[in-house]
Structures are given as structure tokens and as C-alpha cells.
Amino acid sequence: MGRAHRESYGGEMSTAASMVFYCLVFIAEILMFGVLSLVLFWVVHYRGGFAWREDVKLEFNYHPVLMITGFIFCMGHAMLVYRLFRCCNKLTAKILHTFLYLLAVPCIVVSTIAVFDSHNLRDPPIPNLYSLHSWLGVITIGLFGLQLVVGFFSFWLLLCCEHGTAKFRAGLVPVHATFGIVTFMLAIATAVTGYTEKALFTLKSDYSKFVDETWVINAQAACLAALAILMGFLLYSSRYARVGTQAVAIVEPPSSSHYVMTQKTYYYREHE
């Protein structure tokens, strides 16, 4: 398995499974582009657009847009890379995954600066980190950072000693993948609390009167919920996992009745 990341991993799904898979990926893409468009439309059309420190109320608007860009759009695509790029070798997929994940970093950093500024530079200042949205945000950013460190550590090990560290790196994969989807789910949970706060702070009683902005805000939450369901299914359902991540590969039974087993571990499955 030492050089497994240089192998391609295409073609293991049936045609029907492929069609369902690409259909689901297409819907996920619509949802990811949809939520990004909606948050931009919301901020520009209803919340006055963007500014930096000259207008801290508008500086805040970078926060939802960049957090959705980083945590949902970039991270969502980074996770889908391992499901989508079946025609490439694993190293290409790893580099693309890392690139998309790294794209999220400046978004998250600038977005965090924007929200602290919009609290600290107000007159009077708004306290920081009091709400459960901010607590969830700290946990989510912490997990994101941890994933980044684990990913780089694993990649650094790969560059240092590809063969000797293969077993250790393979052991990290399911943990890294599990924490990845959990981080994505927590990012969604954090986002919907953020939307709730903003809706109640700015729309106040208008929120319950089904004004246009109510629909725009709720539509973003609905998109995020749909993404949670779809991405959960696409990333966790083993039927869409590439063969390279699974422990077993099919060996055709020999036509003769004799078969020499040497230094391999053998597995069998009874027909269900």
C-alpha cells in the first residue's frame, strides 16, 4: 500500500450507482453555489453591502459571506474531492483537497477579524464570545485547525518516509475523514445560530411577519440543512467510497481447485 496514493481509483461503481451519485453531487453543487449566492444577495441587497473599518456595521457583513465561503463552499468541495476525482491518482486528489482546504483559511481569518472588529469598534462596544453561536464557532474553528495540522503532519510524513509511514497514515484516514464531516456539520449548526441571531437582532418582530428577508434568511438555513443531509449521505455511504479506501479487493476464484496462498491474509464473504 506504500505507493497506493499514486494509483487511480476509477470505475468501481455500476452505471446506475454512478448516475445516482453524479445526480446527488449535482444537487450538492447547486446547494453550495445556491447558499453562497443567497448570502451575497442577502448582504448586498438587504444589509447594505461591504465596508472595512470605516463602517463597522458593514464590516460585519464580511462575516457571514466569508464563513459560508470558507466552511461550506471551500470545505464542502475539499471533502467532495475524494468522492469526485476517481479518474486522477490519489496524490492529485490530495493536493486538490489541500488547496481547497487552504483556500478556506484566509476566508475564516478575515471573517473572524471582521466580527471582532464589529464588536470592539462599536460605540459602545459589544462583548465578545458571550453567545452560544460564538462558543460553537470557537469549537468549529478549533476542529478545523486540528484537521489542518493532522493533514499537514500526515503529508509531511508522506514526503519524509512514504513507505515506512504508510500504515500509520492509513490509520489516520478514517479519523481525519470522520472529524472532517463532523466539522462540516458543526459549521452548519454554527451558521444557523448565526442566522437566527442576525434575524432577531435586525428584523426583530418583522421576522415573524414573513417579510421578504425572512424568506431569504430561512432559505439559506434550508439549503444548509439539505447540504447536511446530502453531504452526510455522499461522504458516509460506503457505496460511494473509492475502492482504495476499503480494506478488500475482489480476487476471482481460481478455475482450478488448487490455489497457493503465500504471505497474504485472506478474507471471505458468504453470498448474502
Place this chain on the structure above:
Amino acid sequence: MGRAHRESYGGEMSTAASMVFYCLVFIAEILMFGVLSLVLFWVVHYRGGFAWREDVKLEFNYHPVLMITGFIFCMGHAMLVYRLFRCCNKLTAKILHTFLYLLAVPCIVVSTIAVFDSHNLRDPPIPNLYSLHSWLGVITIGLFGLQLVVGFFSFWLLLCCEHGTAKFRAGLVPVHATFGIVTFMLAIATAVTGYTEKALFTLKSDYSKFVDETWVINAQAACLAALAILMGFLLYSSRYARVGTQAVAIVEPPSSSHYVMTQKTYYYREHE
């Protein structure tokens, strides 16, 4: 595989993995009992306790307590059954899983009645289903119902024709499991938006002043985030899955160099 649900599935983890597993389950139990105790303490100590339609403000208090009981406590335990009860046969685990899942149903029904009452019987009434919390709630309850239907359909098929439906039922398992954890994650996302709404509606500007209730509400959200991480890891990490759910079982390589293969499909894994 037709009678696989009558087999036990214990003893496949190493001692070290078992220790880590039971430690994580213990923490998950602390968090589930913790969030249930916290929500009860919060409602009784800060929100005036319970009443039915004679006081709709207090009737609302059933909503958070029963939703946490149903979606987090009962559903969380129902999902853990398949990881925990390795000493029983699968049918016992299935019945316990169904029992715990069914326990959640009255909680969710009464909780939904309570929240609709607390909107409709107010003077003036509060509109229903306007907030993103309610939209997320509808999606989560929908998924919960779908899971219930799929679970019963599968169990009914098992009773009708155990052997003939085994392959179909086995195909449902990963879908049911994936949607289960996604429903749990969405329930957490819905809960934290609910806490945010309640905190802003009742505490108003006191929420940002770190009053005692701020800590009690935020602690519940932090427990839920920790549960999302832990349950995500326990339920998705294949290292804690029972062998019966995996496709392969180890066959020791024969000591002789000859081995007769008959009507089985064989798989192999190279040593990593």
C-alpha cells in the same frame, strides 16, 4: 446471512481499542445525562417550571425538555445500542433500538403540541413556522419519521420472509445508519437555534452580560457540540463497528499450500 441477526457479535476489538471505546461511551453518557439535567434545571430554576394549557408560557417549557429527551437522549441511546450491545444477539439489539426510538415518539409529539399551543393560545397569537428554527425542526422531524417508516418496513420484511429479504435489508442498513446520524446532527443544529431564540427573546440584552442563565444556556449548546463530535466519531469510525456489519471476516491462511475454493467469492488484502 439470513440468520445473521441471531448471532452475537462480541469480542472483535483489542483491549486497548475497547478501553478507548468504553471511555468515549462513558463521556457520551455523561454528556447525554448532562444536557438532560441542564435543560431540566434551566426550565425549572429560571423559566418557572411546567404547566399545561392553563398557562401557555409555562406549557412552552415542555418543548425544550421533551425535544432534548426525544432527539438527543432517546435517539442517542438508540443509535449507541448497535455499538454497545456486543454480547447480545442482533435481534435483541434491534428490539432495544426500536424500543428506545419509539420512546422518542411521544416526547416529540407532546413537545410539538406544546410549542403550537404556546403560539396559538397566546394573546395575540404568535405566528407558526416562521423561524428557521421551525423550518429545521420540520426537516428533522420529517427525517425522524422517514427513519421510523424505513425501520418498521425492514423489520416487517424480516418477519415476513427472513431469508429472501436478507440482501435487500442488508442494503438498507448503511442508508438507515447514515440518515440516523444525519438526523441526530440536524436535531443538534435545530436545538442550538432554539436555544439562541429563547436566549434572545427572554434574556434580551442580559444575554451578553454573562448572567448566570447565559452560562446555563451556553453550556447546553457546548454539551450538544461535544456530543456531535463524540457520536460522530463513535458511530462513523469503522473501528468501533461490529464485525457483522462489515463485508469481510478473517480466514486464517491454511498451513498447507493447497486450499480448495468452492462457491464463495474471495477477497484479499495486502499487508499495509
